Amino acid sequence: MCGIVGYIGDKDAPLICLQGLRRLEYRGYDSAGISVVVDGLLDTRKVVGKLDNLEALLQTEPLHGPVGIGHTRWATHGKPSVDNSHPHLSCAGDLAVVHNGIIENYSELREQLRGEGHEFRSQTDTEVIAHLIEKLYQGNLGDAVRAACHELRGSFALGVIHQSHPDLLIGARRFSPLVVGIGKGENFIASDMGAIRKWTDQVYVIGDDEMGEITSQGIELFDLEKQPVHREIFNIPWPAEAAEKGGHKHFMHKEIHEQPAAMRECLLGRLSSPDKPIVLEGLNMTDDDIRGLKKVIFAACGTAYHAGLVGSFLMENFARIPSEGDLAAELRARNPVVLEGTLAILVSQSGETADTLVALRELKEKGARVVSVINVVDSSIARESDGVVYIQAGPEIGVASTKAYTLQVLTLQMLACHFAEVRGVQPPEVLRDMKIGIMNVPEQAAECLAREDDVKAVAAKYYQLHNALYLGRGISLPTAMEGALKLKEISYIHAEGYSAGEMKHGPIALVEPALFTVAVAVQGDVYEKMVGNIQEIKAREGPVIALATDGDEYIPGEADDVMWVPACPELISAATAQIPLQLFAYHVADMKGCHIDQPRNLAKTVTVE
Numbered sequence: 001m002c003g004i005v006g007y008i009g010d011k012d013a014p015l016i017c018l019q020g021l022r023r024l025e026y027r028g029y030d031s032a033g034i035s036v037v038v039d040g041l042l043d044t045r046k047v048v049g050k051l052d053n054l055e056a057l058l059q060t061e062p063l064h065g066p067v068g069i070g071h072t073r074w075a076t077h078g079k080p081s082v083d084n085s086h087p088h089l090s091c092a093g094d095l096a097v098v099h100n101g102i103i104e105n106y107s108e109l110r111e112q113l114r115g116e117g118h119e120f121r122s123q124t125d126t127e128v129i130a131h132l133i134e135k136l137y138q139g140n141l142g143d144a145v146r147a148a149c150h151e152l153r154g155s156f157a158l159g160v161i162h163q164s165h166p167d168l169l170i171g172a173r174r175f176s177p178l179v180v181g182i183g184k185g186e187n188f189i190a191s192d193m194g195a196i197r198k199w200t201d202q203v204y205v206i207g208d209d210e211m212g213e214i215t216s217q218g219i220e221l222f223d224l225e226k227q228p229v230h231r232e233i234f235n236i237p238w239p240a241e242a243a244e245k246g247g248h249k250h251f252m253h254k255e256i257h258e259q260p261a262a263m264r265e266c267l268l269g270r271l272s273s274p275d276k277p278i279v280l281e282g283l284n285m286t287d288d289d290i291r292g293l294k295k296v297i298f299a300a301c302g303t304a305y306h307a308g309l310v311g312s313f314l315m316e317n318f319a320r321i322p323s324e325g326d327l328a329a330e331l332r333a334r335n336p337v338v339l340e341g342t343l344a345i346l347v348s349q350s351g352e353t354a355d356t357l358v359a360l361r362e363l364k365e366k367g368a369r370v371v372s373v374i375n376v377v378d379s380s381i382a383r384e385s386d387g388v389v390y391i392q393a394g395p396e397i398g399v400a401s402t403k404a405y406t407l408q409v410l411t412l413q414m415l416a417c418h419f420a421e422v423r424g425v426q427p428p429e430v431l432r433d434m435k436i437g438i439m440n441v442p443e444q445a446a447e448c449l450a451r452e453d454d455v456k457a458v459a460a461k462y463y464q465l466h467n468a469l470y471l472g473r474g475i476s477l478p479t480a481m482e483g484a485l486k487l488k489e490i491s492y493i494h495a496e497g498y499s500a501g502e503m504k505h506g507p508i509a510l511v512e513p514a515l516f517t518v519a520v521a522v523q524g525d526v527y528e529k530m531v532g533n534i535q536e537i538k539a540r541e542g543p544v545i546a547l548a549t550d551g552d553e554y555i556p557g558e559a560d561d562v563m564w565v566p567a568c569p570e571l572i573s574a575a576t577a578q579i580p581l582q583l584f585a586y587h588v589a590d591m592k593g594c595h596i597d598q599p600r601n602l603a604k605t606v607t608v609e
């Protein structure tokens, strides 16, 4: 989705904006632009396509200045074009606006402003903001932006500059993320702290309906009634290098390899001994609250939804609480019945996914207690939840989520184990084994990574095929679904994640030599049934790659190829079992020459419904 970077200070604003925008490329975009104020005049450059195009334009038509705003656009209203790309300007061309979000009442505002003589150059919703501020401007830019925000419906993170205010940068937000970066003699705005981490490790995470009036020397935060707002400084907990590739060909590859270390970090201070209770700071639930639970609803999107399915399975199977896993985008349409004693668990890497945020509000309004499992600290979903457990994965930049998934799963394993212990539903020795199993996950993840070359060799056999079926049962069904999602989003191979039990009810019709099946057949309760499914596919001449547990002597005789995982209890197999599937998808996509970190049409953080 769109990315914003703004700068004010003694450096060259376009250069900072361009470098900052490069760190937001992972969000997905189709056009880009930068505006600056220099010598009392506003100047703008915009292009369709990648930031390289913008950089090339800036070489032929240079832009310099001490205050500027930059933007990468992911088209919602109007196709990718120079006119539709941001920044958008007022009629007089004296003020520029960049925007992330959706203005829901843009049509009516547009008609009204047109009637008042404003001329529009684009099809975007954003352009109304520039004209609205222009209309409301009476010499004080902050007041004009504030007044405009009152008239806007929908979501926005804004950056605004005006040629009559060469030492002023304005940032404002409602529902779309925006941080204000704190520098010395310079300050920043950005839609993501990773964009400006190179220059500062301190930010204000501004809240909904709040604004920053920012000069090179200071930052003032206000609400929309112009009341001063106090926000604590947030110290970015990861180094600037965390947002770099660190020698890997792609961020995705780096992030896959970061998993063991990130998992150890995630367990630290929470699960340190099988003989001690699990401590989940931020959960904000007493033992009585946990004992009083009647139902747990998981809601999330994409990869996080798959983690929610694992969580839901564990919550019911191990913690013995009735549970369901929902697609956040579908939840509201169902008008869900929320009974007393319901806990809603929202899972999200970014903490900004619009569908998940809407589901959160729906569930909260209906009386559910809301806990979120989040990566990005202080994000919108985290802030609106009654409790939040951070997965502590560090920045995830590859659009295809990898380390966030396995850390979400690990966190949910701890949560389910904690609930089971507090509710007294599992014998002490079973709980102890579960905790030992969870504590072993980082080492097992490292073992899976050590076998990367074997997985790569399997990928080399299949990367030219066009269709794949991923099958799993029980707790391994989400593993199959997530494996298929990973393959399709980065390699564009059509892949379906399916219940192996359901296969006979339809998908088996697809089986033929040109469709390969990845069967998650790790040891456990459903292993024999999975072997039966593999045989059914082989009987129809479908090639099969099995994901199997070390020491399984039977499976190599059944499947064409095997990817191996270390032995572990089935209930905690989901995080480790995912790693060979991540590596498989990665190498298939790499062999196909795909744009792995920024797959076509995808955005890292989907801030529109």
Ligand code: M6R
Pocket (backbone or CB within 6 Å): 301, 302, 303, 304, 305, 347, 348, 349, 350, 351, 352, 353, 356, 399, 400, 401, 402, 489, 602, 603, 604, 605, 606
């Ligand atoms: O930031 P979130 O975890 O809420 O994002 C949810 C999905 O958009 C995300 O997992 C998406 O499916 C990824 N591209 C998967 O790799």
